[in-house]
Amino acid sequence: MGKVGPGINPTPPELNEAAGDWKTNELLWITKNDMRMSGMPAWGVTFSDDDIWTITAFARKLPTMTQRIPGVEQSEAFDEGEVALVDLPTFRRIPRHVAFIPDGNRRWAQNRGLRKEESYASGLEPGFQLYDICRALGIEELTVYGFTSDNTKRPPEQTAAFQQACVDAVEGLSKLDASLLVVGNDDSPLFPPELKPYRTRQVLGNGTLKVNFLVNYDWHWDLSKAAIDVSGTTSGMRRSFMERIGSSEVSRIDLVVRWGGRRRLSGLLPVQAVYADFYIIDDLWPDFKPEHFFNALRWYESQDVSLGG
Amino acid sequence: MGKVGPGINPTPPELNEAAGDWKTNELLWITKNDMRMSGMPAWGVTFSDDDIWTITAFARKLPTMTQRIPGVEQSEAFDEGEVALVDLPTFRRIPRHVAFIPDGNRRWAQNRGLRKEESYASGLEPGFQLYDICRALGIEELTVYGFTSDNTKRPPEQTAAFQQACVDAVEGLSKLDASLLVVGNDDSPLFPPELKPYRTRQVLGNGTLKVNFLVNYDWHWDLSKAAIDVSGTTSGMRRSFMERIGSSEVSRIDLVVRWGGRRRLSGLLPVQAVYADFYIIDDLWPDFKPEHFFNALRWYESQDVSLGG
Numbered sequence: 001m002g003k004v005g006p007g008i009n010p011t012p013p014e015l016n017e018a019a020g021d022w023k024t025n026e027l028l029w030i031t032k033n034d035m036r037m038s039g040m041p042a043w044g045v046t047f048s049d050d051d052i053w054t055i056t057a058f059a060r061k062l063p064t065m066t067q068r069i070p071g072v073e074q075s076e077a078f079d080e081g082e083v084a085l086v087d088l089p090t091f092r093r094i095p096r097h098v099a100f101i102p103d104g105n106r107r108w109a110q111n112r113g114l115r116k117e118e119s120y121a122s123g124l125e126p127g128f129q130l131y132d133i134c135r136a137l138g139i140e141e142l143t144v145y146g147f148t149s150d151n152t153k154r155p156p157e158q159t160a161a162f163q164q165a166c167v168d169a170v171e172g173l174s175k176l177d178a179s180l181l182v183v184g185n186d187d188s189p190l191f192p193p194e195l196k197p198y199r200t201r202q203v204l205g206n207g208t209l210k211v212n213f214l215v216n217y218d219w220h221w222d223l224s225k226a227a228i229d230v231s232g233t234t235s236g237m238r239r240s241f242m243e244r245i246g247s248s249e250v251s252r253i254d255l256v257v258r259w260g261g262r263r264r265l266s267g268l269l270p271v272q273a274v275y276a277d278f279y280i281i282d283d284l285w286p287d288f289k290p291e292h293f294f295n296a297l298r299w300y301e302s303q304d305v306s307l308g309g
Numbered sequence: 310m311g312k313v314g315p316g317i318n319p320t321p322p323e324l325n326e327a328a329g330d331w332k333t334n335e336l337l338w339i340t341k342n343d344m345r346m347s348g349m350p351a352w353g354v355t356f357s358d359d360d361i362w363t364i365t366a367f368a369r370k371l372p373t374m375t376q377r378i379p380g381v382e383q384s385e386a387f388d389e390g391e392v393a394l395v396d397l398p399t400f401r402r403i404p405r406h407v408a409f410i411p412d413g414n415r416r417w418a419q420n421r422g423l424r425k426e427e428s429y430a431s432g433l434e435p436g437f438q439l440y441d442i443c444r445a446l447g448i449e450e451l452t453v454y455g456f457t458s459d460n461t462k463r464p465p466e467q468t469a470a471f472q473q474a475c476v477d478a479v480e481g482l483s484k485l486d487a488s489l490l491v492v493g494n495d496d497s498p499l500f501p502p503e504l505k506p507y508r509t510r511q512v513l514g515n516g517t518l519k520v521n522f523l524v525n526y527d528w529h530w531d532l533s534k535a536a537i538d539v540s541g542t543t544s545g546m547r548r549s550f551m552e553r554i555g556s557s558e559v560s561r562i563d564l565v566v567r568w569g570g571r572r573r574l575s576g577l578l579p580v581q582a583v584y585a586d587f588y589i590i591d592d593l594w595p596d597f598k599p600e601h602f603f604n605a606l607r608w609y610e611s612q613d614v615s616l617g618g
Contacts, residue, residue, distance in 0.1 A: 148617050150616055150618055219580075219583050220550065223532060224549075226535070227536050227553065241533040266617050267584065268583075270582070273579070274575075303572075307459055309460070
């Protein structure tokens with residue numbers, strides 16, 4: 001019988017036992033303030049903190065129900081020990097590479113009477129949830145739009161806030177399994193220096209999921225990288241051009257999912273997005289629900305992939 | 310009293326008189342088989358052919374009604390002399406540059422039991438109607454996706470059909486007022502040789518409307534043009550890169566309108582589309598209705614233009 005509460009550190013087998021009849025495609029999220037754990041039973045969840053955790057889980061066939069994890073004994077202090085169980089659907093065809101544009105943070109803050117710069121921290125946990133879902137579904141590569149050099153024209157307190165959110169996101173990712181590359185213009189003072197090591201792809205944990213994170217990204221910087229280095233040869237230009245752009249390590253995008261209702265790329269990776277399908281969600285990013293992404297994937301299943309041919 | 314029929318050539322004042330109380334933002338289309346005339350009363354419409362014409366007009370406040378043009382006397386042979394009068398709406402804010410992706414021709418043909426290659430000719434008249442609407446609304450620049458080098462992977466009879474449709478479109482445009490540039494890889498045998506003169510922008514008529522027509526366009530050809538010519542200098546790269554791409558004369562796109570339900574760029578001008586708003590119409594392109602574009606423009610009115618700032 002697993003126990004969750006102060007001073008108790010269930011080990012993965014204990015949790016799996018506690019979880020009882022969970023399916024391998026059910027996803028467990030455990031978060032408490034800025035601490036988080038996540039995993040599927042098959043991944044071997046471990047607890048690294050002895051504080052109280054809020055437990056949230058995805059599970060099959062209980063889309064809206066809130067219930068306790070079967071077999072998990074509640075400690076007295078564990079007053080947030082209920083779990084919302086949400087089905088993790090299966091899909092006939094999933095995109096290999098999905099790009100996410102998590103827009104609408106500032107509008108979300110304004111709707112709540114917060115200052116615009118107070119919005120970005122609320123965008124972190126949804127990002128980790130997306131990471132978990134992508135990993136659970138077997139998506140191979142994901143790209144997240146952090147901020148672009150265009151965004152840095154905003155007031156300095158906003159710029160500072162989304163720069164910090166990007167640093168925090170990478171800090172969080174560094175504890176997970178990801179092959180992480182930060183793509184952006186790091187010659188600029190607007191690029192957070194803490195992220196410079198990730199300008200070369202870093203394998204974190206077992207690195208199963210390729211994650212590209214756009215930080216101080218600039219589409220013009222990206223493309224003109226190809227122009228800077230090339231001499232007058234025309235032979236082999238196709239390979240040469242694609243190998244020389246600033247984002248050469250980012251593959252072709254199959255699906256772009258954008259929150260916040262805008263129907264535009266806003267400068268996201270023009271080369272990789274040439275054939276991508278776009279799916280727009282009207283809800284604002286901090287109001288992320290897993291169902292948003294599931295709906296995008298259900299829509300994507302019905303799209304052909306012709307690349308113009 | 311104007312007259313339309315065999316052997317009668319009304320002059321512009323006669324037509325304006327015949328049109329009676331038409332407003333300056335009402336649009337007149339006159340088509341008969343492959344002959345066409347169009348204009349607004351203010352443009353001074355002239356008739357260049359003494360054949361019978363079918364008259365179709367946009368006019369105010371009669372969105373679905375079919376009626377005769379007031380004051381135009383019908384000749385006996387003029388059995389198609391009824392006009393469908395459709396309001397040409399006014400907009401608070403219109404895009405400066407709109408790109409059109411006229412997709413769905415092949416599905417349209419299949420729905421009618423036609424061969425796929427029989428669809429493209431039916432896409433011509435809608436294109437001219439869009440030209441007329443853009444001109445009437447004061448849109449400054451429009452780009453039309455003819456075909457890309459990706460499309461030429463299709464069966465040769467289809468490729469031949471859309472190549473011919475592009476030649477016919479330019480032939481039609483050459484009788485109108487347009488500043489026409491064809492953008493595409495003309496080093497390839499897939500580029501129709503008749504269109505080579507338009508690889509340099511040609512002013513046709515009074516050239517009020519800038520028209521860019523993508524013919525054998527290839528996003529990679531476009532971007533790598535910048536790489537081919539540039540030596541190792543880094544100074545002034547922003548200007549230099551933008552001036553050296555293959556589509557350097559095509560300006561930033563404000564709005565992309567796509568028919569046929571697909572939500573993707575399909576390789577359309579990646580540099581110019583980085584900030585563009587996308588509007589998707591589920592109807593197939595040969596089923597074009599002016600209301601499609603008006604709906605797109607109504608939606609566009611409510612979008613902000615932030616360019617990421």
